[in-house]
Amino acid sequence: MSPNNKHNLPLNSADIKILLIGILSMIAGFFIMTLDKEPFGFGFLGLTLGPIFVLLGVFIPIFSLFNKRKND
Known part of the structure; x- marks a missing residue:
């Protein structure tokens, strides 16, 4: 993978932050x-x-992973 293929990563920084928020919500x-x-x-x-916090911690990352962005 060359440095120019940096935009082909499956998760961007916003998705990773949302995943971490979900994990922290479950904890x-x-x-x-x-x-x-x-x-x-x-x-x-x-x-x-x-x-309720545990369920939010499950649904927030699912929503972030399946959320389609308009610029993708």
Whole structure:
């Protein structure tokens, strides 16, 4: 691969940033679930808020990978 083929990479810097945001959102969701003080995590943090962050962490990278740009 020559230096001129730099634009043929599958992910650009914006896509990589969005992927990292998704990964950090998943990590934050799992951490939020551990903060629940109810037995077995059956409180608001363990059953509602944490899983929402984890799902966002899954859907944000999927959206970024399949999002078609007008200039591509």
